[in-house]
Amino acid sequence: MNEQLRKVELIMKIIKIFGEALLILIFVLIAMSAESQTLDGAGASFPYPVYSQWAYKYNNLTRIKINYQSIGSGGGIAQITAKTVDFGASDAPLTKEELDSSGLIQFPMVMGGVTPVVNIKSIKAGELKLTPELLAGIYLGEITKWNDSKIQSINPALSLPNTSITVVNRADGSGTTWIFTNYLDKVSSKWHDIVGMGKAVQWPTGVGGKGNEGVATNVQRINGSIGYVEFAYALQSKLTHVLLKNSEGNFVAPTIDTFQSAAANADWINASGFYLVLTDQPGTDCWPITGASFILIHKEQKDPATAKEMLSFFEWCYKHGADIAKTLQYVPMPSNVIELVEKQWKDTVASNGNPVWK
Secondary structure, eight states, rough: OOOHHHHHHHHHHHHHHHHHHHHHHHHHHHHHHHHOOOOEEEOOOOTHHHHHHHHHHHHHHHHOOOEEEEHHHHHHHHHHTTTTEEEEEEESSOOOOHHHHEEEEEEEEEEEEEEEEEEEOOOOOOOOEOOHHHHHHHTTTTTTTOOOOHHHOOOSSSSSOOOOOEEEEEEEOOOOHHHHHHHHHHHHHHHHHTTOOOOSSOOSEEEEHHHHHHHHHHHHTTTEEEEEEEEHHHTTTOOEOOEEOOOTTTTTTTOOOHEEEEEEEEHOOOOOOGGGOOOOOOTTTTSSSSSEEEEEEESSOOOOOHHHHHHHHHHHHHHHOOHHHHHHHHOEHHHHHHHHHHHHHHOOOETTTTOOOO
């Protein structure tokens, strides 16, 4: 009897030991599974500050990791077209024909401002005024000194140095460049004839930097330089922004209020495929180099679960990420646009013929 009891006790001990181990193993596998859920995206550096903050917050809430690479709009378009990422990002909107040819849709995620920034000793943020003509002349290489009479004439109160101007531009395919050159193309016939607009152009002069980060770094280190970055980078790097003359003839500063003034003219309802450009908008308080940043995804999704998780992240960004965006001086998308975007998801995003978003 005692022998039988000992056998029963031994069996119970074995069950207990392996039962606890199995339970621990199950919990570990669940935790590892949750941690391993990753969504991959790549593209524009313009929205990277806000995308990285949204991703960090979302990961804390859901344990879903958003791996977004800031490689420029050109790289983002290439990677989503090749299906090497779950989503791409571009500040240069694609036309409906371009989207259809690649089986893509696009939707605006956030809006912001591209800002000329300078490194001139003794000049503080918001002191230097530039006109569209001066900005084009500098980037064409026609104005080469900061004390040029054309610059000095509209800045009579400033003591501008006899310092050579070093132009800093983007070396990679860039939506920020697309917004910037789209603006210059509109305001300068000479720029239109010589350079034009695009994600990558033949710059008449200057040194290149990769990403908004690279341009910001070059402006920081080169005395007498001028570059263009999304405003969040100007704030983060404590760069000296300029005042820019807008289409109404007013010198305005880059702020979320002046970006919102430009964004107020956005007619997303009638924008085919959400193709919309916000540069040089009319309005007394409009920042003239304002633009939107877009997400690109495939209409046909291979994995419906992954696709739904991706769209859930974007939905969270729209509905819960506005305060983060505003803190970084981005303009969140209005609720009526979010409704249009979610309708697009329902109507066009599918997996094996079945809608992903309902």
